[in-house]
Amino acid sequence: MFTWRLISMIVDEAHCLSHWGANFQKKYGTLGMVRNFLPGGTPVIALTATLTGRVRCDIQSKLQFPKFGSLFRNEGNDRPNVSIVVRACHNPLNSFTDLDFVIPNHIKNHQDIPKTWIYVDNINTGNEMINYLSGLLERQQQAQQDISSMLMD
Known part of the structure; x- marks a missing residue:
C-alpha cells in the first residue's frame, strides 16, 4: 500500500x-x-x-484528534493587505461599467492589476464579468500603445 x-x-x-x-x-x-x-x-x-x-x-x-496532545493555533484574521469594500452601482448591473475601477488606467500590463475578489450570484454572470474586464484591459492597453505611438512620431 x-x-x-x-x-x-x-x-x-x-x-x-x-x-x-x-x-x-x-x-x-x-x-x-x-x-x-x-x-x-x-x-x-x-x-x-x-x-x-x-x-x-x-x-x-x-478527525479523531486526541483530547490531549493536540495543538490548536489561532493566527487571527487581521490581514492588513485585505479590505472589504462595498460600492454602490450607478449603472445597469449587466453593463459591468461600475467595475471599471478594478483595472486602473495607469497599468502597463496585467500584473499591475491589484488582486481583487468580486462575488457574483452565478457562473454566467461571472463569465460575462470576466469578458467585460478582459475587453476593458485590451482597450486600455491599445489606448496606451496609441498614445506611445503618437508621442514617438
Missing part, C-alpha cells in the same frame, strides 16, 4: 466537516476514518479561517 509514503494528512476548509458532514455530504463527515489507514504517528492538520468553539469540538471529534 502507498500509506507508508504519506508524511501527513491535511484537511483544508475543515469547518466544512461540521457544516456539510451532517446533511449535505454525509461521507465528508466521516473523513476521520481515513486515520485508521495511516501509519501511527502520521500528523493530521486541519485548517480553517472560520472556527467557532462548537465547530472546533466537532472537527476534533470527526
Whole structure:
C-alpha cells in the first residue's frame, strides 16, 4: 500500500466537516476514518479561517484528534493587505461599467492589476464579468500603445 509514503494528512476548509458532514455530504463527515489507514504517528492538520468553539469540538471529534496532545493555533484574521469594500452601482448591473475601477488606467500590463475578489450570484454572470474586464484591459492597453505611438512620431 502507498500509506507508508504519506508524511501527513491535511484537511483544508475543515469547518466544512461540521457544516456539510451532517446533511449535505454525509461521507465528508466521516473523513476521520481515513486515520485508521495511516501509519501511527502520521500528523493530521486541519485548517480553517472560520472556527467557532462548537465547530472546533466537532472537527476534533470527526478527525479523531486526541483530547490531549493536540495543538490548536489561532493566527487571527487581521490581514492588513485585505479590505472589504462595498460600492454602490450607478449603472445597469449587466453593463459591468461600475467595475471599471478594478483595472486602473495607469497599468502597463496585467500584473499591475491589484488582486481583487468580486462575488457574483452565478457562473454566467461571472463569465460575462470576466469578458467585460478582459475587453476593458485590451482597450486600455491599445489606448496606451496609441498614445506611445503618437508621442514617438
